Amino acid sequence: MSDTATAGTSNDLMEDGSLSRLTIDTIRTLSMDAVQKANSGHPGTPMSMAPVGYTLWSQFLRYDPATPDWPNRDRFVLSVGHASMLLYSLLHLAKVEEIDAKGQKSGHEAVSLEDIENFRQIGSKTPGHPEYRHTTGVETTTGPLGQGCGNSVGMAIAERWLAARYNKPDHQLFDYDVYALAGDGDIMEGVSQEAASLAGHLRLSNLCWIYDSNHITIEGKTSLTFDEDVGKRFEGYGWNVIHVDDANDCAALSDAFAAFRATDDKPTLIIVHSVIGYGSPIAGTSKAHSDAMGEEVIRETKRAYGWPEDKSFYVPEGVIEHFNGAIADRGRPAREAWDKARDSYRTAYPDLAKELDAMLSDSLPDGWDADIPVFEPDAKGIASRDASGKVLNAIVPKVPWLLGGSADLAPSTKTDIKGAPSFEPGNYGGANFHFGVREHGMGAVVNGMTLSHLRGYGSTFFVFLDYMRPPVRLSALMEIGAVWVFTHDSIGVGEDGPTHQPIEQLVMLRATPGMDTIRPGDANETAAAWKAIVKDASHPTALVLSRQALPTIDRTKYASADGLEKGAYVLADSEDPQVILIATGSEVSLAIGAYEQLRSEGIAARVVSMPSWFRYELQSDDYKESVLPKAIKARVSIEMGSEIGWDRYIGFEGKAISMATFGASAPIAKLQDKFGFTLAKVVDAAKSVMETK
Amino acid sequence: MSDTATAGTSNDLMEDGSLSRLTIDTIRTLSMDAVQKANSGHPGTPMSMAPVGYTLWSQFLRYDPATPDWPNRDRFVLSVGHASMLLYSLLHLAKVEEIDAKGQKSGHEAVSLEDIENFRQIGSKTPGHPEYRHTTGVETTTGPLGQGCGNSVGMAIAERWLAARYNKPDHQLFDYDVYALAGDGDIMEGVSQEAASLAGHLRLSNLCWIYDSNHITIEGKTSLTFDEDVGKRFEGYGWNVIHVDDANDCAALSDAFAAFRATDDKPTLIIVHSVIGYGSPIAGTSKAHSDAMGEEVIRETKRAYGWPEDKSFYVPEGVIEHFNGAIADRGRPAREAWDKARDSYRTAYPDLAKELDAMLSDSLPDGWDADIPVFEPDAKGIASRDASGKVLNAIVPKVPWLLGGSADLAPSTKTDIKGAPSFEPGNYGGANFHFGVREHGMGAVVNGMTLSHLRGYGSTFFVFLDYMRPPVRLSALMEIGAVWVFTHDSIGVGEDGPTHQPIEQLVMLRATPGMDTIRPGDANETAAAWKAIVKDASHPTALVLSRQALPTIDRTKYASADGLEKGAYVLADSEDPQVILIATGSEVSLAIGAYEQLRSEGIAARVVSMPSWFRYELQSDDYKESVLPKAIKARVSIEMGSEIGWDRYIGFEGKAISMATFGASAPIAKLQDKFGFTLAKVVDAAKSVMETK
Known part of the structure; x- marks a missing residue:
């Protein structure tokens, strides 16, 4: 040449x-x-x-x-x-x-x-x-x-x-x-x-x-x-x-x-x-x-x-x-002609103009969250992916520029907007995006949408975060409000086996500067998560959701899910707790079960639901001390993912119930048993850390 | 249909x-x-x-x-x-x-x-x-x-x-x-x-x-x-x-x-x-x-x-x-004809047959490591990527089935075998692979090579691990001996800026079950790393290397780099150390500098080089106690990456000198100063944790 x-x-x-x-x-x-x-x-x-x-x-x-x-x-x-x-x-x-x-x-x-x-x-x-x-x-x-x-x-x-x-x-x-x-x-x-x-x-x-x-x-x-x-x-x-x-x-x-x-x-x-x-x-x-x-x-x-x-x-x-x-x-x-057109648009189409103004100024319409459901206590409960779908469907009609879809997994990730058409040639007003089996492309496209006045979201199975790491990282580096909806978030995936069971993915997100990673513990925490996400477009969020049903926690008996906004909160407490159980997502109800059993044995425990490390770390020292008092060193973390990072909250004397290996292919109950996510194991761990201490 | x-x-x-x-x-x-x-x-x-x-x-x-x-x-x-x-x-x-x-x-x-x-x-x-x-x-x-x-x-x-x-x-x-x-x-x-x-x-x-x-x-x-x-x-x-x-x-x-x-x-x-x-x-x-x-x-x-x-x-x-x-x-x-052919091959081509036998039985030829260089102490030193290139070039002539290349970055990742031809149509015996700007493809291809009797390696900049996470994960899940060579491993990248500076990538690898992640501290640790890698094909390894020159540590004054095989080892010590400085990669020499300064001020410190958490965690409790005694709670970790995970080794009372944000574009010295990777900051941190304790 x-x-x-x-x-x-x-x-x-x-x-x-x-x-x-x-x-x-x-x-x-x-x-x-x-x-x-x-x-x-x-x-x-x-x-x-x-x-x-x-x-x-x-x-x-x-x-x-x-x-x-x-x-x-x-x-x-x-x-x-x-x-x-x-x-x-x-x-x-x-x-x-x-x-x-x-x-x-x-x-x-x-x-x-x-x-x-x-x-x-x-x-x-x-x-x-x-x-x-x-x-x-x-x-x-x-x-x-x-x-x-x-x-x-x-x-x-x-x-x-x-x-x-x-x-x-x-x-x-x-x-x-x-x-x-x-x-x-x-x-x-x-x-x-x-x-x-x-x-x-x-x-x-x-x-x-x-x-x-x-x-x-x-x-x-x-x-x-x-x-x-x-x-x-x-x-x-x-x-x-x-x-x-x-x-x-x-x-x-x-x-x-x-x-x-x-x-x-x-x-x-x-x-x-x-x-x-x-x-x-x-x-x-x-x-x-x-x-x-x-x-x-x-x-x-x-x-x-x-x-x-x-x-x-x-x-x-x-x-x-x-x-x-x-x-x-x-x-x-x-540009001047456009400014004039936008002015006259305000007269000609006041409702649309108002919506457009809100979108372009990154604000929200009044009552945007009015239809978000409150979920009743329910021992059987629903999967957080299902709760997420319901909440999303309640928000989008009010905030139509919250727009996205899935990399060919919408029936599983529950991100489709019911009754809305697909975005496709001939119908570019459609709300449901079909990104195809193209997670990496989806990530980069959602970033591009979010850079163009929309709040883009993209969904897939959590383990496939691996396929789209570069755009997820870039959304954090650019400090844009992209929303990454990741379902099937643990060995709870069950029969699909280790290729489909995330282990290290939570840590990957948590270690990414500026990325809010939220793993809600039940349907109401899921609703609180979406509220927090929509209110703040200044950083991206990864919403990490279960495949399996999670009990809907009785918030009259335990604390309100509003605590999610602070990243971690005391969900269940005792006078002078001797041990703290810290859990996220599907393991929160397991922690409550253990708490109740310990209580029945006369042991004073506290349950901390900790859906977002990112949000917790932004809180004041006083708040942190109120949730995880330094004096209480007997601590157990419970999360169906890598242990790495939990030492920060459990210390040398604590115990992490976590995944040290990849998962396996089997029905979920067998896996929970095999990998130690059972009531008995959590109770034993709580007692053992109390002894150590 | x-x-x-x-x-x-x-x-x-x-x-x-x-x-x-x-x-x-x-x-x-x-x-x-x-x-x-x-x-x-x-x-x-x-x-x-x-x-x-x-x-x-x-x-x-x-x-x-x-x-x-x-x-x-x-x-x-x-x-x-x-x-x-x-x-x-x-x-x-x-x-x-x-x-x-x-x-x-x-x-x-x-x-x-x-x-x-x-x-x-x-x-x-x-x-x-x-x-x-x-x-x-x-x-x-x-x-x-x-x-x-x-x-x-x-x-x-x-x-x-x-x-x-x-x-x-x-x-x-x-x-x-x-x-x-x-x-x-x-x-x-x-x-x-x-x-x-x-x-x-x-x-x-x-x-x-x-x-x-x-x-x-x-x-x-x-x-x-x-x-x-x-x-x-x-x-x-x-x-x-x-x-x-x-x-x-x-x-x-x-x-x-x-x-x-x-x-x-x-x-x-x-x-x-x-x-x-x-x-x-x-x-x-x-x-x-x-x-x-x-x-x-x-x-x-x-x-x-x-x-x-x-x-x-x-x-x-x-x-x-x-x-x-x-x-x-x-x-x-x-298959029977093949067995016969292989038998007669042993007579006709004894040297090649011996090589083939070794390869197919996952064993190594005698003297395979004879030419690996020993690097002399040198304050200026060389980049670990350069050391890696020299070591690799010393091994491949003896172990020719250690085969790979780069995703268009060989001049930077130093993985080319000098004098060897490229693998290309018409020369399929070539040793240097040009994978193109296709990190993800490279990862999957290297896995395929490794599944076919070879020890495949692929190299790129560390931040581009993100582009190839799925095959890296699969190499760990399959327990195959693929080698991932990642250079430009921190803000040490300098002017290329935050898009090219890894922060969370070390944690991503460490949280992946079965993945050995080695970040050597100098040229001799790099040689020890390659030795450890070639000896054991039962799991994949990520070798994480610096862009910038690292001093070659005087091993007559400090401990031998052979300690790398155990993941962490006491590199420099004092009688009754009051504080432990734990470092990896480019920060090891910074830890030694701080150790010497503390020593000059009459403070007894220990430096632990910790190139591989994976290997360290496989050691006996006794060994671990000998390196990081429980009684010494004044600990400082130094690593130009995310803090997440370090609490395990520094505890509640320790201090991590790490990256809490993305990096920036500037010459390396400016970045080290901006982000606190200086002798003064490490010495201060050591003193502060001694007080806290």
């Missing part, structure tokens, strides 16, 4: 000294300079993809740099997150204005030249990979490959739903497009393949992926491991596939984007053949992928671009005006 | 009362009866795929039921693991003989009729999903969808490598084929897509996937979410695609398998159009997917098959003889 990569060949497609050429070369040189100064980063893709970013932003993207949070803006997702300098350069040259943490304009640039000079430095707006919330204009956090592709599908889905629900013949409030820039790595990842298959099925014609096909990965040429016919694969998924033979051919790029805009029945993949590190002596090789290029190479490259060799972080006069102007001249009037 | 699904249509393709038809219907009725008796399971796919299993096993599979561990047997992988009754029926009717845990013939059937009657019961040979090791003839544990597909690629890769290394013109020791049966779910999952792309690239013509296209998933018809052109997609991957229009058409199936056998330049996908729950009144609907069908439906279905309605678990006379005979008549002579 590298022989075609020298400057002065395809760059000639652009007029020397033209503002378009200058803007493109500014993106390239800013990227080289920033990586060089940081001595870290990835210059090659920003250099090759600069014409793509330039053409898309200046000619197509409907975006108002002064209002980057305009809900109907086109979205640009940099799935190839290591090429962050491309995005930072675009944001800088477009003069995007910063929106602060409170949603207000700060008066600063989203990315200043100083930020670019501080690329990858502590506290700068320009971290190694683009981070949502951290930098205005970054639509999603990317870097883990393929995730941005999946997010973009969720954003496109959100537009379809928003349009179906809120658009009226005279008010087209939502008609944004979503673009994602992907590299070879993104395209190889399973998550993008799952998302692409779903997008093709859903006929998302508002979605355009740009695939930077540069034939180079970190280990060398893609021919080492990746020589498939990507276009044919995407045609198999039902996509429109367009080839652009030379990334420097802005006219061809423009034609391709126009063809995407003209396509109304399927998503579009534009395969752009490019030369990584274009213009540099190492162009077209894996050396151009990452790391600073060195002063000499940079000098030579700038020379090839016809750039002043001695200037770093140089933005020629007129470039910002040109680029910002091209974007703003299209985006500002569009 | 269901109108075409009634019995007496396509079943007529098979002669009534013929042994083939009887065998097929026996598979179907055993499956129905077993699910009915267990009141749990998935009858629909065994019923529709019975002719596929029958045709493949009776006409093509080279398999000796009396020697199911014959190394050159064809492999049959049931990727659609919930259809376990199909496999159990095949194993029973083929009269496969059991191999016990010691590798000896037990004299029992692998799956008896009684086992089938005890489907999904505790301790039976017939758990809900097929489990490797648990049941002879089960080639891999399946159930989590797509994994078997990925494993099959690894098995096919193993054959190519074994053939390239050991075959001689007069001794074709390895020429087995690998078949995997996949359902819609398998085909939708990203892991199978990654694996398929890799298999196409590698031109694995010994690999055949059978795709059961029944258009039904749990939520209903696949048209709800999955309407892509799968054949076209696979052609894009470079596969040979064959359609069989009716799963009951054994002649067409036979032609398809013959076409696969005749294809020598690419893998084959046979798309079999089938009717789920064939023959039953609920055929062709999602109701046939799972759960017991009910006595009445079973009766009606048996009637449709022309089967005695009142008989359960009925195997007509002649069926076992017919089926076992068809398989054994082909497999036995082939």
